[in-house]
């Protein structure tokens with residue numbers, strides 16, 4: 001069955017049919033999916049059934065995978081690279097209201113780009129739905145290439161040369177969740193990323209920001225934070241946003257290099273929600289960014 005593509009939003013996002021992602025992906029299909037990702041940024045598959053091994057294999061077909069942050073609650077799943085996007089604890093029960101992992105995960109309801117707080121940030125995230133609550137829990141996506149294009153020339157000139165400082169503790173701190181140890185903080189130091197990048201697959205310029213972006217390197221703190229807020233407000237105007245309503249078996253792939261996303265609230269005290277995610281590393285953009293490369297080399301030197 002040939003791959004068929006239907007655009008879901010005037011600017012981006014498409015539904016893809018005719019691919020069983022649980023099976024090995026041949027060259028022609030890989031090319032078609034790669035083209036679809038580069039063009040639409042978010043691609044939605046329905047009726048998929050992947051176990052963790054198959055999700056891992058799918059991710060590796062598109063790049064090298066980075067494990068998500070190590071959290072103090074421990075790892076419920078078999079593979080470190082498969083992120084447990086759920087409201088379930090190690091005992092397979094719904095997390096309590098004051099559960100540290102729950103409070104941390106609430107930060108995913110702020111607009112963000114996966115792993116932007118790391119020296120090597122996220123490229124493609126692939127999120128597969130296993131259990132979905134009857135209402136709520138949608139995921140929204142914002143198109144950062146269209147948002148960049150819509151800036152006026154003066155703003156483009158202002159933003160083009162800037163870099164933002166990203167840290168996970170900024171996004172969590174915005175919600176008043178600051179309960180992290182010194183060791184947890186030291187494991188994830190601040191990183192800098194350009195605020196405008198060239199998307200490697202399409203060569204289009206894109207904004208790059210999100211809730212982990214704390215301030216602008218070299219600018220006074222309040223001035224940088226105000227500009228980041230203005231740009232976030234612009235980039236997440238409804239005209240740039242696509243909403244995905246999940247069904248069991250959906251698998252959504254999005255490009256963190258040129259989109260933001262956020263989860264939406266649901267009744268997580270009473271309804272189970274389980275998804276699994278893998279995320280490839282953005283090893284292409286980093287090569288255009290000597291500053292980040294230098295930071296990475298320094299980090300590796302510290303890690304020995």
Ligand SMILES: [Fe+2]
Nearest residue numbers: 108113114261
């Ligand atoms: Fe995310």
